[in-house]
Amino acid sequence: MNIALFGYGKMGKMIEKIAIKRNHIIVAKIDLDATDINFSDIDVAIDFSMPNAAFGNIKNCLEHNVPIISGTTGWLQDYQKAVELCKKNNGAFIYASNFSLGVNLFFELNSYLAKLMASQDQYSVAMEEIHHTQKLDAPSGTAITLAEGVIDNTDYANWKLDSAGDREIPITAKRIADTPGTHTVSYESEVDSIEIKHTAHNREGFALGAVIAAEWIVRKTGVFTMKDVLNLS
Numbered sequence: 662m663n664i665a666l667f668g669y670g671k672m673g674k675m676i677e678k679i680a681i682k683r684n685h686i687i688v689a690k691i692d693l694d695a696t697d698i699n700f701s702d703i704d705v706a707i708d709f710s711m712p713n714a715a716f717g718n719i720k721n722c723l724e725h726n727v728p729i730i731s732g733t734t735g736w737l738q739d740y741q742k743a744v745e746l747c748k749k750n751n752g753a754f755i756y757a758s759n760f761s762l763g764v765n766l767f768f769e770l771n772s773y774l775a776k777l778m779a780s781q782d783q784y785s786v787a788m789e790e791i792h793h794t795q796k797l798d799a800p801s802g803t804a805i806t807l808a809e810g811v812i813d814n815t816d817y818a819n820w821k822l823d824s825a826g827d828r829e830i831p832i833t834a835k836r837i838a839d840t841p842g843t844h845t846v847s848y849e850s851e852v853d854s855i856e857i858k859h860t861a862h863n864r865e866g867f868a869l870g871a872v873i874a875a876e877w878i879v880r881k882t883g884v885f886t887m888k889d890v891l892n893l894s
């Protein structure tokens with residue numbers, strides 16, 4: 662498969678390594694708002710760029726009929742526009758806040774635990790995410806997806822960074838050098854605590870998941886999620 666990388670930073674470089682191992686060819690590495698891209702050469706594009714660049718890259722690919730996988734976080738105010746563009750162009754698009762198999766299993770566990778907690782008013786929920794110091798957005802996309810999993814299954818209505826009011830999930834974002842990504846969901850009562858935690862040891866899981874999603878989406882049309890790719894519930 663011919664793959665174009667939008668964003669050739671920490672993730673772009675890791676994806677390149679894994680894609681080559683899986684016999685794909687990297688036909689373009691795009692780091693800025695490039696205008697001279699040969700879209701006819703590209704089977705699928707993978708975007709791990711920056712919050713202010715992701716939507717433009719997705720739009721460009723969809724308008725040139727190139728399926729696009731995006732893992733960039735911090736641009737979700739434009740997600741619905743991307744969905745509309747995909748439909749209008751009969752294209753193919755996946756956004757995931759986290760492409761690793763482990764985190765996608767963790768999302769399922771989080772939803773299951775939230776369902777159990779829906780009728781247990783003595784527990785209150787909180788989340789913590791820890792990432793490396795170069796991360797531009799907070800809270801992480803993964804923490805937002807986890808919060809949405811709780812909101813969908815309980816009477817929590819919203820999430821908030823740091824302090825939170827009634828029926829709001831507080832999310833703490835910490836930045837520590839060289840931390841690929843750690844997410845904890847905690848439930849506290851007067852008498853005990855229950856915690857579930859995912860710790861990424863490196864970026865390989867994210868990158869492998871993105872390449873698997875790229876392999877999966879070719880020749881499909883529609884807006885998909887990692888649940889579709891991994892065939893989860």
Ligand SMILES: NC(=O)C1=CN([C@@H]2O[C@H](COP(=O)(O)OP(=O)(O)OC[C@H]3O[C@@H](n4cnc5c(N)ncnc54)[C@H](OP(=O)(O)O)[C@@H]3O)[C@@H](O)[C@H]2O)C=CC1
Binds near residue numbers: 710
């Ligand atoms: N969904 C997931 O599983 C994961 C998501 N992420 C997310 O992916 C994104 C990238 O992460 P990471 O690789 O660590 O970040 P980096 O900062 O290492 O890389 C981002 C790259 O994007 C480039 N860039 C800037 N503007 C554009 C543009 N207009 N078009 C294309 N590329 C551009 C930057 O170039 P330059 O340096 O020249 O500005 C840089 O090389 C982040 O949003 C992060 O949160 C990260 C890991 C996993």
Ligand SMILES: O=C(O)C1=N[C@H](C(=O)O)C[C@H](O)C1
Binds near residue numbers: 734802804841
């Ligand atoms: O910026 C990162 O590094 C990561 N970003 C994603 C997020 O915001 O959740 C996924 C992963 O945690 C690493």
